[in-house]
Amino acid sequence: xxxxxxxxxxxxxxxxxxxxxxxxxxxxxxxxxxxxxxxxxxxxxxxxxxxxxxxxxxxxxxxxxxxxxxxxxxxxxxxxxxxxxxxxxxxxxxxxxxxxxxxxxxxxxxxxxxxxxxxxxxxxxxxxxxxxxxxxxxxxxxxxxxxxxxxxxxxxxxxxxxxxxxxxxxxxxxxxxxxxxxxxxxxxxxxxxxxxxxxxxxxxxxxxxxxxxxxxxxxxxxxxxxxxxxxxxxxxxxxxxxxxxxxxxxxxxxxxxxxxxxxxxxxxxxxxxxxxxxxxxxxxxxxxx
Amino acid sequence: xxxxxxxxxxxxxxxxxxxxxxxxxxxxxxxxxxxxxxxxxxxxxxxxxxxxxxxxxxxxxxxxxxxxxxxxxxxxxxxxxxxxxxxxxxxxxxxxxxxxxxxxxxxxxxxxxxxxxxxxxxxxxxxxxxxxxxxxxxxxxxxxxxxxxxxxxxxxxxxxxxxxxxxxxxxxxxxxxxxxxxxxxxxxxxxxxxxxxxxxxxxxxxxxxxxxxxxxxxxxxxxxxxxxxxxxxxxxxxxxxxxxxxxxxxxxxxxxxxxxxxxxxxxxxxxxxxxxxxxxxxxxxxxxxxxxxxxxxxxxxxxxxxxxxxxxxxxxxxxxxxxxxxxxxxxxxxxxxxxxxxxxxxxxxxxxxxxxxxxxxxxxxxxxxxxxxxxxxxxxxxxxxxxxxxxxxxxxxxxxxxxxxxxxxxxxxxxxxxxxxxxxxxxxxxxxxxxxxxxxxxx
Numbered sequence: 001x002x003x004x005x006x007x008x009x010x011x012x013x014x015x016x017x018x019x020x021x022x023x024x025x026x027x028x029x030x031x032x033x034x035x036x037x038x039x040x041x042x043x044x045x046x047x048x049x050x051x052x053x054x055x056x057x058x059x060x061x062x063x064x065x066x067x068x069x070x071x072x073x074x075x076x077x078x079x080x081x082x083x084x085x086x087x088x089x090x091x092x093x094x095x096x097x098x099x100x101x102x103x104x105x106x107x108x109x110x111x112x113x114x115x116x117x118x119x120x121x122x123x124x125x126x127x128x129x130x131x132x133x134x135x136x137x138x139x140x141x142x143x144x145x146x147x148x149x150x151x152x153x154x155x156x157x158x159x160x161x162x163x164x165x166x167x168x169x170x171x172x173x174x175x176x177x178x179x180x181x182x183x184x185x186x187x188x189x190x191x192x193x194x195x196x197x198x199x200x201x202x203x204x205x206x207x208x209x210x211x212x213x214x215x216x217x218x219x220x221x222x223x224x225x226x227x228x229x230x231x232x233x234x235x236x237x238x239x240x241x242x243x244x245x246x247x248x249x250x251x252x253x254x255x256x257x258x259x260x261x262x263x264x265x266x267x268x269x270x271x272x273x274x275x276x277x278x279x280x281x282x283x284x285x286x287x288x289x
Numbered sequence: 290x291x292x293x294x295x296x297x298x299x300x301x302x303x304x305x306x307x308x309x310x311x312x313x314x315x316x317x318x319x320x321x322x323x324x325x326x327x328x329x330x331x332x333x334x335x336x337x338x339x340x341x342x343x344x345x346x347x348x349x350x351x352x353x354x355x356x357x358x359x360x361x362x363x364x365x366x367x368x369x370x371x372x373x374x375x376x377x378x379x380x381x382x383x384x385x386x387x388x389x390x391x392x393x394x395x396x397x398x399x400x401x402x403x404x405x406x407x408x409x410x411x412x413x414x415x416x417x418x419x420x421x422x423x424x425x426x427x428x429x430x431x432x433x434x435x436x437x438x439x440x441x442x443x444x445x446x447x448x449x450x451x452x453x454x455x456x457x458x459x460x461x462x463x464x465x466x467x468x469x470x471x472x473x474x475x476x477x478x479x480x481x482x483x484x485x486x487x488x489x490x491x492x493x494x495x496x497x498x499x500x501x502x503x504x505x506x507x508x509x510x511x512x513x514x515x516x517x518x519x520x521x522x523x524x525x526x527x528x529x530x531x532x533x534x535x536x537x538x539x540x541x542x543x544x545x546x547x548x549x550x551x552x553x554x555x556x557x558x559x560x561x562x563x564x565x566x567x568x569x570x571x572x573x574x575x576x577x578x579x580x581x582x583x584x585x586x587x588x589x590x591x592x593x594x595x596x597x598x599x600x601x602x603x604x605x606x607x608x609x610x611x612x613x614x615x616x617x618x619x620x621x622x623x624x625x626x627x628x629x630x631x632x633x634x635x636x637x638x639x640x641x642x643x644x645x646x647x648x649x650x651x652x653x654x655x656x657x658x659x660x661x662x663x664x665x666x667x668x669x670x671x672x673x674x675x676x677x678x679x680x681x682x683x684x685x686x687x688x689x690x691x692x693x694x695x696x697x698x699x700x701x702x703x704x705x706x707x708x709x710x711x712x713x714x715x716x717x718x719x720x721x722x723x724x725x726x727x728x729x730x731x732x
Contacts, residue, residue, distance in 0.1 A: 177706035240587035
């Protein structure tokens, strides 16, 4: 079963933004993480609390926070998904920017039926107009001990090293929703990379789900990393559009994830041709990737 | 007569052995593990799976030593040894004696989970071949799998064949590419337009679990008539219509070209983009919020209301019938029970009653496996959506208009694993019966 391949423009080999701008991103993020209350609370002028935020809006913000959390944790064996929003408050200002204060429960993405455990997170999420991606400050309860998580990641890494070529798989999952057990780690790693992209792209009006890995361009495993270049189809709510994103990541257990992406947006008459690029170096090392 | 369960039992107790009937990739899995040739079938005759319970850190290191020893060629089947869950180890026949001695000498607690791996693999392969053969001879439709349009239509005929006095088929029209709009009618009465219920499915092509649930439900209704009190009493005074694939062209396209296609396949003059969103094409605030005038959009409402022949066929049939009391539309995904309106935030006149029914529906559904569904109007719970099925039904006198968004909440989304079809259908059934019962008592 072939997926219709959208003609993808070739991904640019490197980030073409000037160096200062490239650095600004991660630095600003660090500041956001450290300055928890500093970004402003409801006492700040111009913020109006939404008395009855819709559950959809709260879930959307919670998912953005969780995508960011998963990206930072960089642990394909410990990916978490939203279970339920327990408490949420929302503020909006005159510029139509949104702020959220959330408490939500999570569960493991790859959960065995009998191992269902709920985690809990609290997060502040700030959608600003100038900066497309939401600023997130998130803390989650430790669902699994760090050592165990590192062991599982390393085990996954070893399994992945044994895989000769998931390149043969046309799409993951296949049309019937099936993912071969040997390819499950590939899916989880792809989900990790997609988490970065989905975090970047989420707005108060748009949220994303990973639908399918539609192709694998490159799968390189060596002793110090997995180098994975693939195209994923993201499903966009509420437009219902399917957005192909080319993602290139480098991962090693317990190291931060390095990722670049290039999404092909559907052209609409009002917008100019839309393509979106983004990349994340490890926050501590800015190696040339 | 019970519904045919999926014949692919998982013979091994650990969920890691994810058997799937449609490909032989499980062979690759074992091949990768053992590290030998993956094309020819390796024999696992005499190989056993030991289940070892480690009780402390000392036992973990002993087990690790055992597993890592080169000459024994053991393989861990899941995660490395850890407290709290048993470890499964595949032991080749040549190493059996040595492993047993080791375990016993070191006082490690173990049991033999699989006596002979090859026997199980042979049995599984036989079952698969048998089932494929069965399907080809069209005697046994696997309700736990996804099917082509042709297979679904064929099974609809089979249902009529098995229950001729209760069930008949009705062709209410043809799609843009001339495929039949094929409906099952459940009726215990003759001729007259008895009060009726419409179950719509597969209007969005990629939402495969919707037609899968609908065909299961059709079989269930037929099966349970005469046995289940709610269904039997309802069918005594009402007819039920089931349209498992409301968008046949789109559905076929998801099989042949693009698994994630949503719309119809009609041509848009002046545009290279194909299709209209059939759930924005109904004559209820047509062209309003939550629908787009661009043919390339996934929520393109079409040139005018009911421009899509698939939509027109259903709308005309229902209007002509004139006595429908309930309309239920099955979609995926998100896990929600929704009611009008989608085109406005204004509460529908019967919103309170519909909300109560929807809440009871979600509660009943959750009884089976704890699956949580959210409840509310389309506009408030999801997004604005104009020209939808349920808004049209409601504004045309069909008070009990509900939309389901079935499993899941995004982990797999549209490509929901086939293993979840029957669990989804079973729990949805409990929800549907709640609605049916309420309708029965209030018409």
